Amino acid sequence: MKSPLWILCTLLLCGLLLCNVTAADSSTKPNFVFMMVDDLGIGDLGCYGNTTIRTPNIDRLALEGVKLTQHIAAAPLCTPSRAAFLTGRYPIRSGMAAKGRMGVFLFTASSGGLPQEEITFAKAVKGQGYSTAVIGKWHLGLNCEESTDHCHHPNSHGFDYFYGTIMTHLRDCQPGHGSVLHHVHVHIPYKALGIGLVSLVLLHIRGTITVTRKVVFVFLVLVGVFVSLFGVLLYTFPNLNCFVMRGAEIVEQPYTSENLTQRMTSEAIEYLERNSQSPFLLFFSFIQVHTGLFASPLFRGKSQHGLYGDAVMEIDWSVGQIMQTLERLNLKQNTLVYMTSDQGPHLEEISIHGEMHGGYSSIYKAGKSTNWEGGIRIPGILHWPGVLPAGKVIDEPTSNMDIFPTVLNLAGASIPSDRVIDGHDLFPLLQGQVQRSEHEFMFHYCNAELNAVRWHPPNSSAIWKAFFFTPDFYPQNSSACFHTHICFCIKPFITFHDPPLLYDLSRDPSESTPLSPDTEPQFYSVLKVIRAAVSRHTQSLKPVPIQLSPLQILWKPWLQPCCSSLSQLCRCERDHQIDKLRH
CATH class of the missing domain: 1.10.287 (Helix Hairpins)
Incomplete structure (x- = not known):
């Protein structure tokens, strides 16, 4: 019989071995750095064919990693697209799809937002020992019933750290740019x-x-x-809606935009330095290149495309700073980097001086707020030296919703089984284990209305896309909705199609000529399959509260965040990043 001392020593030794195994497992978990630009066009980057805007750092990411050429945003507007990205689910499943004109939040004092019942990839990996942060734009709500409950704040969705803006950057936030x-x-x-x-x-x-x-x-x-x-x-819009938060505290209200990208970059570098010894997930969400455009003095006037090109060059600089930091901290070999945009460029954006302030959709039709390819086909670059092949180009349909299951699988977290997850793990496709995307069908919503469906049949190179309605462009030979500032998906701004407009993107990626029964023998059989897929998809939807209803997006004074009294018009400047830049 073993002595009690021998048993005790054995237990202690086993405990130490278990701790070492746990620590080793933790240390081998990959880090994640996701960078999302606001309203960036797929044609704005050199690695996607642009020859007039210099983006060497982003181009290097593509050269050393995998470039997706048919990477699709789950929605053509900021709020629903970002909700889908974080949760791996179509926005309509979480109530983040509007029924009406306004498809995004316009006030920080709205009561709608990403429901707490939703599971973000940040919330999922926290249980695996990850530190998590979002730096930059949130645009998924803030409060529910009072000005400090922060029910929709990033901290309520799995992010340990937040530095950035709750709302999107609007021209109101940029003095001298007018008002949206x-x-x-x-x-x-x-x-x-x-x-x-x-x-x-x-x-x-x-x-x-x-x-x-x-x-x-x-x-x-x-x-x-x-x-x-x-x-x-x-008069009060900039003060009430244009502010920077660090955690739950407002540190600048209203904010100065021209140095905002530099401040965010500095904050991201500090976060990486603080968390370099443990697994982390950083979501760097750029404020640029949304209206009103801005660039720091270092980049102003440096491009051939005015303020828009200057802003893209500053974003590229920021990407370079983050990649240099990963290399300096010896994190590059164990970090999955993902670079993208939340949707296509805003072609309707014209400055108060009459300048076009939108991006470039390349060969693709239209832009933001539409489900034409220019509105939803976005850059998709994934970089992980030694794990992902360098210089690989994939033309299979993929979605920004795919990041959710990809992250969870890599981090060792379980995919939720109590809800529909619409994304698919990208890694088998990225590493060449499979040649086909798991996305046979993709459903393209305009707010809460099913606008179009993409079908990539098995064992076929065809990519069919059917439109049930399309926005009315003005003038008719244009791809923009100038008369409404943004394309809407309700009457009288749309035209319904029966039968639906049908394209084969493998032959006509620019969606220039719709097919007909006379030009396509499979016309009716393709539409029959698509309609059957729509029926199955619709049956999978469950009723949920609409977070972007008129009542939810309405400005509510009692929810207004303010760092000082309303009589002082909510003004403060407490951000240490400002002092760092000044010195």
Whole structure:
């Protein structure tokens, strides 16, 4: 019989061995660095064919890694696309798809946001010992019932650390660039208001129906109050919506944008240095190149494409700084880097001086807010030396939702079994273990409306794409919706198609000529298969609260974040990154 001392020593030795094995397992877990640019066009990068904007650092990523040429955003707008990226699920499954015109959050004091029931890749890997951070743009909500509950804050979705903006960067945040709210006048029923006022006056004069002067006066007062409130909203919008947070604290309100990319880059470098000894996941979400455009003095005037090109060059510089930091910290060989955009370029964006401030979709049709290829085909670059082949190009359909299962599998986390995950693990395709994407069908939503479907049949090179409706462009030979500032997916801004428009992207990637029964013998059989897939997909959807309903996106004063009193117009400057740049 063994002595108690021998048993005790044996247990201690086993414990030490177990700790060492656990530590070894932890140390071999890969790190993740994801970089997402806002509104970057696939044609803006040298590695995707651009010859006039210098992007050497991003091009090097593609040269040393894998480049996806048919990488698709799950939605053509910021908020739903980012929700899909984080969760691996179509936005409609989480309620992050709007029913109406407004498909994104426009106020930080809205009550909608990514539901806490959703599992992000950050939340999933935290259980595997990862440190997690998001630096930059969030745009997935903040509060629910009061100004400090932070129910939709990144910290509530698995991110240990946050430095950035809750909202998107708008021209209101950039002094001298005008206001995005000026476009609201397109939707004000001036004609109806005018007719109503004239009708009241005429009825009062003729006495046909009793309309007193008091009624006319009340009508004018109500119109005056509406106009006054709109003016106040324009004046206060930058202070209330353009601020930087570090964690739960507002550190600058309103923010100075021209040095924002440099500050974010510095913050990312500091995060990597602090967490270099343990596995980490960093989501670097660029504020650029969304309207209103900005670039730091170091890059202003350096490109051939005005402020937009300058901003793209600054992004490339930032990517280079992050990659240099990974190399300096000896992390490059154990880090999966992913570079992308949240959707296509905003072709409708025109500055107050009449300059085009959008990106380039290359050969692809249209841009942001549409499900034409220019709106959803995005850069997709994955880099991991020694693990992923260098210089490989993949033309199979992939999705930004694929990052979710890819990350979970690499980190050793279980894929959730209580919900539909629409993404697929990319690694077998990236490493050449398989030659075909697992995405046979892709469903392209415009807000909550199913707009188009992509079908890549097994054992076929064809990639069919059917449109049930399309946006009305203006002028008709253009690819932009200038009259609405952004393409909408509701009447009267769209045209329905019966039968649907059908394209074969393998032969017509520019979607220039729709097929017909006369030009394509498989026309009706292809549409039959697609309609059957739509039916199965629709049956998989479960009713969920809509987070982008008019009530949820409405500005609510009691939810307004403010670093000082409202009487001081929410002003403060507490960001140590500003002091670092000054010195």
